[in-house]
Every structure is written in structure tokens, then in C-alpha cells.
Amino acid sequence: MIPCLGEEEAQAAAEAVRSGWVAQGPRVASFERSFSAAVGAAHGVAVSSCTTGLHLALIAVGVEPGDEVIVPSLSFIATANSAKYCGATPVFADVELATGNLTVETIDAVRTPRTKAVIAVHQAGVPFDVLSLRRACAQWGIALVEDAACAAGSTAYGSPVGAGASVAAWSFHPRKVMTTGEGGMVTVDDPAQAARLRRLREHGMNVSAADRHASAQPILESYLEVGYNYRMTDIQAAIGLVQLSRLDGLVAQRRSLAARYHELLEGIEGVTPVRDPAYGTTNFQSFWVLLDGIDRDVALSELAAAGVSARRGIMAAHVEPAYVTDVDLPNTMRLTKDSLILPLHHKLTESDQDHIVGVIRKLA
Template sequence: MIPVMVPMLGEEEAQAAAEAVRSGWVAQGPRVARFEEAFAAAVGAGHGVAVSSCTTALHLALVVHAVGPGDEVIVPSLSFIATANAVRYVGATPVFADVDLAGGNLTVETVDAVRSGATRAVIAVHQGGVPFDTVALRKAAEGWGLALIEDAACAAGSTAYGAPAGAGAAIAAWSFHPRKIITTGEGGMVTLDDAEQAARLRRLREHGMNVSAADRHASSRPVQESYLETAYNYRMTDIQAAVGLVQLSRLPALVAQRRALAARYQELLAGLPGLTAVTDPPYGQSNHQSFWVRVDPEFGAGRDALLDALADAGISARHGIMAAHLEPAYADLAARTAPLPVTERLTRDSLILPLHHRLTGADQERIVTVLRAAAGR
């Protein structure tokens, strides 16, 4: 079986986790602080705040921007459902916007089409590692007076305008789930440049305490903490951060390998009518966290038929990115959701092909042979 994704975990990660266990400090502590600093530097941000997942990172980003009941937040429907769910966590209403066909991302035009007087923020996703147009959307959000929260769950190692995808973001949320290029098992990060917001985020992830548990334990004298606001337990452990530090050191090589594999896919798929592979936008470069293709009618076989053919050949592939507005959880918003033709086309007609560090050239040829056979070519 050729898997769709395999996390790159080795002996170094195992040793790092074991050292954290042997140290006796397994909760949020010094390794988390080092991981925050290293990750922020890697993505061009002033501060990193480690949390338990990208979902909790998005939640906290909305909290620090004071988004709440009565507010609307524009989000892509074409995203994992956590993007929209985070909006509901703060009592606000998600408003679904359409995306561009080539990259599956929000654009200035698609956001503007659903913007209203109640809009308070936009959550823009770097979809599958393909960066959205950061310059255009950041400038537009500023002109509209809206907070722009960047869902960079899949974007570690992606670039936009010659910089890391998260560089210059007012606030960005990242994921370290095993499906991502680097992983801590579960875990996430908020990155930003604002020092005061970063300090508040650190309090919010730790019950609202004015002094962290790590600082309390490091003190030679008893410390009486205060709880400044109702907050959350969204902490990352030092065991996770130890793994994350090793993973982060692998990121450049992993991204380079994935880009080479993606280029090879594009070569093999060239000249196959009706099958359009994701490509880099003119202003940036994807990390190819996912390699997806769009299956158009002229291909000769439908997306689901392709998935079946791949499975029969021992190849694991996946449906394309979900559309949250079509899920039962958001049926209550159907009457107020604008038409989303590109979103529905992409979620219906796209599939994700295997891409990971163990994938060989022979594997890719085998996969493309199945695709060609399904189309009768």
C-alpha cells in the first residue's frame, strides 16, 4: 500500500522526547520556550506562543481581537471545519466566502463580495500549503478596518513574496498535527509581532494566570499567582516541544524534497487532458503539504471513480478539501450563505495524491499509470 501521508519521525525525535521525560519536566516548560523562539524565527515573526492545536490557536486569535456575539467573521468554506468552528467558539457567526480556482484561497474579490457592516474579521487560509496573496489581502483588510487572522495550519515552509508565508502577519495560527510537514503529535502555535498581545496569549493559554507555572516553579520563593481573566488550558507539553525542535530542524530538507516530488508529479501528469495539478501562484511557492489535482469532465472518469481505481491498486488517496457549508453542523446558515460555485466544484472534483518523504519515483509512476488507465489512456 502506498500511503497518502507518512510523518517524518526518527530516532532523534524519540531521543529528544526521552530526554524530556528523564528531565522530570514534562509539562509546559523550557523546551516549549525554545520551540516558540525557534519557530517564530523560522517563519519571520517576532513572537511565538505554543498551544495545544491550531484550532485553539485560531480561538485565541479571535479572543485577542475581541470578536464575539453579534460579529461576523468571513472564512473560506473550503477548509477543514476547524476554521469555521473557531468562530462559533467566541459566539460570532461565520460567513462563507468563495475561493479562487487555481489555489483554493480567498481573494480580495471573494471576501469583498460577502463583507457587511457586521464583519469584524477575516480568517484566510494558506490552503494545503498554497499561500494566498498576502500583500493584496492584508492591504484590503487594513483598508476595510478588519482583523486578518491567517490560518497557516498547512503553511510551514511556504513562501509569499520572497518571505515565509507568516512573515508580516498581524497574527497567524499554525498546526503540528501528523498530517502536516512537521509534527508534535498534536499541537499548534500563534505567531505575531505585537509583544503585548503575545503576553496576553500566554496568559490565556494558561488559565489567565499572571505568572506562568514554569516561572513559579523556577522561583526560590513561594509565588502567589493571580488570575486576570477567564481563560483556557491550551498548553503544549515539553515532550511535544522537544519533538518539535527536532522536526523544525528537518523543515528545509523536507520542503525541498516535497517540491521535487511535486515537480515530478507535474511532469508525469503533463499532457493528460482534464487533470489539473495544483501549481505555485506567481507571487509565492507552496511547501506542498498536500498535492491535489482537479478532475474535470474531459478527463473521462470522475473523481470518485479515480479514488476507487487507486484504492484497488493499493494506493491511498483522499477526497479533496471539504466544504464546511455543506456539512450538517452548518445547515442552519444555508439560507444566508452566498453561492459558492468554485468551492463546490473543488470539493466535488479534486483529490489528494500521496506525497511524503518515503515516496519514490517508482511509486509516482505507478500512481500516474493508474490515473492514465482510469481515463483510458
């Protein structure tokens, strides 16, 4: 993944520096409004990363020590970590093979009376079935937190991922389709929840530093609860506003490149590429292929020898030393052991794709 950054982003960052307001300020507020509108949410709360956003989201929905939070093992480890930050126990669920996402059935298989929340991931930009999962979690009386780290620009049932979500967390890491360097966002529909999230990201203060500095009269702040330093800077937000204006074009380009990969890979035995689910579209933040009869590690080595920087498939948290757990997650293990991620970025050319697929064709 190569971030798509240019002179416009550089100028926006420079203007923020020249303004003298480089910490959380007016550009952060503008980015919050613009991003939440783009994904169909009522409120946006900018944070320092998607991980910190997930942590705050779990606090906001009431997760406490002793609770269980269902998470996919097939995800970057931050998904499980955010539950641990709250003193809760992450409970690993399997995913479906086609999308890499949780389903109602895989959640229900590990649900217990201690389940307080589910973190469902729109894996690598592939949307999960939002209507089914939202409906099921409401019936069960458990909170659904949407990990939309990779999903800016993806859609589900004709709406942007994030529209209709009670709470969702987003990432602007350089490996994502749009970036602010580091940084994240939490989107919510409840104004009271948004207000609390803003307090929590800023040490639990009842008034933001920006509001205090903008006031003509001294304001003596108070600290309503234990909070965190999870703020985004105005420099990051300035870059984010430019990136957001590019989002539709970036997604269109990625989908065009993905469509060409599909054409080139058609008919190659033992290679199944990721595709749109029936109910939505993916931004193709990552383009993975599932291998059958082809050794994934050999494929990575052969691609590297040919000058191609491919990556292993998405990690499985439950086999990592931090979380090693004896659970049976067959689809998770199949995907993490037998899939690889092919290069897909704005500088990728047709000849690059021809070369990459040529190596895969020889392997097959």
C-alpha cells in the same frame, strides 16, 4: 501523509521525560523562539492545537458574540468552528479555483458592517496573496487572522509565510509537514498581544506555572480573565525542535516529488495539478489534482483497487450538517467535488509515482 519521525525525535522526547519537566516548560519556550524566528515573526505562543490557536487569535483581535467572521468554506471545519467558539457567526466566502484561497474580491462579496475579522487559509500549503489581503483588510478596518495550519515552509513574495502577519496560527498535527504529534503555535508581532495569549492559554494566570516553579520564593498567582487550558508539553516541544531543524529538507523533498508529479501528469487531459502561485511557493503539504470529465469518486475507487491511498479534495464546511447554509460558492463546490489528493510523503518512490499516475492515465 506519513510523518517523518526518527531516532532523533525519539531521543529528544526521552530526554524531556528524563529531565522530569514534561509539562509546559523550557523546551516550549525554546520552540517558540526558534519557530517564530523561522517564519519571520516576532513572538511565538505554543498551544495545544491550531484550532485552539485560532480561537485565541480571534479573542486577541476582539471578536465577540454577534460579530461576523468571514471564512472560506473550503477548509477543514476547525476554521469555521473557531468563530463559533467566540459566539460569532462564520460567513462563508468562495475561493479562487487555481489556489483554493480567499481573494479580496471573494471577501468583499460577503463583507458587511458586522464583519469583525477574516480568517484566510493558506490552503494545503498554497499561500494566499498576503499583500493584497493584508492591504484590503487594513483599509476596511477588519482584522486578518492567517490560518497557516498547513503552511510551514511555504513562501509569499520572497519571505516565509507568517512574516508580516499580524497574527497567524499553525498546526503540528501528524498530517502536516512538521509535527509534534498534536500541537500548534500562534505567531504575532505585538508583544502585548503575545503576553495576553500566553495568559489565555494558561487559565488567564498572570504568571506561568514554569515561572512559579522556577522561583526561589513563593509566588501567589492571580487570574486576570477567563482563560483556557491550551498548553503544549515540553515532550511535544522537544520533538518540534528536531522537526524544525528538518523543515527545509522536508520541504525541498516534497517540492521535488511534486515537480516529478507535474512532469508525469503533463498532457493528461482532464487533470490539472496544483501549482505555485506567481507570488510564492508552496510546501506541497498536499498535492491535489482537479478533474474534468473524470468522476472523482470513481477515480478514488480505482486508485484504491490499485493499492493507492488517495483522498477526496478539501471539504466544504457549508454543506456539512453542522453548518449547512444556502450560499452560492461555485469554485468551492467544484474543488470539493472534483478534486482528489494524491499520496506525497517522504517514503514515496519514483516507482510509486509511476504507478499512481499510470492509474490516472488509464482513467483519463
